[in-house]
Amino acid sequence: MTLDLVLRIALIVGAFLLLPLIVGQTEHKVMAHMQARLGPMYAGRFHGWAQLIADGVKFMQKEDVVPAAADRRVFTLAPAVALVPYLVVLVVIPVGPGLVGRDLDAGLFFVLAVMGVGVLGAVMAGWSSGNKYSVLGGMRAAAQLTSYELPLVLAASSVAMAAGTLSLPGIVSAWQWWWLPWQAIGMVVFFIAGLAELRRPPFDMPIAESELIMGPFTEYTGIRFALFMLSEYAGIVVLSALTTVLFLGGWHGPLLPGVVWTLVKIFILAFIVIWVRVSYPRLREDQLQRLAWAWLVPLALLQLALTGVVKVAFL
Amino acid sequence: MDGYFGSYAVVAVLIVIGVVIYVGALTINRLLSPIRPSAEKLLTYECGVDPVGEGWAQTQVRYYVFTYLYVVFAVDAVFLFPWATVFADPGFGLTTLVEMFVFLGFIALGILYAWRKGVLSWT
Numbered sequence: 001m002t003l004d005l006v007l008r009i010a011l012i013v014g015a016f017l018l019l020p021l022i023v024g025q026t027e028h029k030v031m032a033h034m035q036a037r038l039g040p041m042y043a044g045r046f047h048g049w050a051q052l053i054a055d056g057v058k059f060m061q062k063e064d065v066v067p068a069a070a071d072r073r074v075f076t077l078a079p080a081v082a083l084v085p086y087l088v089v090l091v092v093i094p095v096g097p098g099l100v101g102r103d104l105d106a107g108l109f110f111v112l113a114v115m116g117v118g119v120l121g122a123v124m125a126g127w128s129s130g131n132k133y134s135v136l137g138g139m140r141a142a143a144q145l146t147s148y149e150l151p152l153v154l155a156a157s158s159v160a161m162a163a164g165t166l167s168l169p170g171i172v173s174a175w176q177w178w179w180l181p182w183q184a185i186g187m188v189v190f191f192i193a194g195l196a197e198l199r200r201p202p203f204d205m206p207i208a209e210s211e212l213i214m215g216p217f218t219e220y221t222g223i224r225f226a227l228f229m230l231s232e233y234a235g236i237v238v239l240s241a242l243t244t245v246l247f248l249g250g251w252h253g254p255l256l257p258g259v260v261w262t263l264v265k266i267f268i269l270a271f272i273v274i275w276v277r278v279s280y281p282r283l284r285e286d287q288l289q290r291l292a293w294a295w296l297v298p299l300a301l302l303q304l305a306l307t308g309v310v311k312v313a314f315l
Numbered sequence: 316m317d318g319y320f321g322s323y324a325v326v327a328v329l330i331v332i333g334v335v336i337y338v339g340a341l342t343i344n345r346l347l348s349p350i351r352p353s354a355e356k357l358l359t360y361e362c363g364v365d366p367v368g369e370g371w372a373q374t375q376v377r378y379y380v381f382t383y384l385y386v387v388f389a390v391d392a393v394f395l396f397p398w399a400t401v402f403a404d405p406g407f408g409l410t411t412l413v414e415m416f417v418f419l420g421f422i423a424l425g426i427l428y429a430w431r432k433g434v435l436s437w438t
Contacts, residue, residue: 005325009325009328009329009332012329013329013332013336017336059344060340060343060344060347060348061344061347061348062344062348063348063349063350063351064341064344064345064348064350065352065356065357066357067357067358067359067360068354068357068358068359069358069359069366069369079337080333080334080337083333083336083337084330084333084334084337087329087332087333087336088326088329088330088333090329091325091326091329101325101329102322102325102326103322104322104323104326105319105322106396108396109396110326127371129359130359130369130371131359131360131361131366132361132366133361135371139378140378142378142382143378143381143382146378146381146382146384146385147381147384147385149385149389150385150388150389150392153389153392153393153395154392154395157392157395157396157399160395160396160399160400161399161402161403164399164400164401164403164404165400166396166399166400213360213362218360219359219360222344222348223340223341223343223344224341226340227337227340286436289381289435290435293381293384293426293429293430293435294430294435297388297422297426298423298426301419301422301423304395304415304419305415305416305419308402308412308415308416309412311402311403312402312403312408312409312411312412315403
């Protein structure tokens, strides 16, 4: 019993430390090839597979600078607030039948609440840096996160309605193939809103390196900066895993074992996240807000109505 | 670690592990890195030019309306979750469906109101 629990927690921590690195390395290589470059080729000899390890070693040796003008306590705490929630979220994400850290009754609600904490890290970093660019970035982050939280929550609750439960393994068990067309609008809304929550391009207005240097992370150096980067990629993993579990049927699939299916779906979604980054230019702030309020929220409401009518009328 | 609080004890354990990872990374960093602060190094970085005025500069916050909108709607959205798990149970069906449309109507009306007020267009 205890051994089982220790094993599960060890696997979660392992996945948390490993999967973001794989996604990061994939991003290096995929972006490079989409832009007709080679990307990292030197570190580790074979197609630069050890590039991120080399980066990590470098970050470890960098001086940890806290600017004199910064609010020291908040500044040093911010990376932890950004990173730890993504580890905690993994506890409720099922990868196979019975293969889940802990099946919480309020799993979906828990996930949304904890992910909401994660995005506070960027706001804390922006405000505490005592830097004009960081403050602007932090404000943009706050505006973006509040706007996109609503469509995210609405789209997720549509799945809870369809399954009649908030437990994530329960949702995957209830999933049928025809949920794909039924919940398609919700899936698109959830994925786009999730991308915006992660501040990934084309929603990287808060970071916008051509105008705000690095937004909220301008003043960060060394390991704290690296932890912010890690939290971004952990966020991609969590978003892909959640979309898989809620909308793509998690471990359901023919022939292959369930765990393989879950991982395949997660990596396909992570690939799409990278693909979108390469393909679309950054949205302007007003376009960003318009997309959230004029498109995603009404679409999410439409999905709720559709889910309710179909469920009551046909099931 | 069974039962309701047991489940959340697992969550607490993971939070502790997360903090340990964070503190561990910082400790290794402290051991491996040089620490030589100087006045110039600790200066706020603004593209190489010495910063003018304070970092917490006064800015025109256009975003506050979105926060208001969010607070209004997100509080509503939270009520969706307990409702979502039971709305199709035997004995509910049509009644809860009508309730849902009332709820959606309220939110849609709220957004329409914000739109007409010009909140969603950039000035």
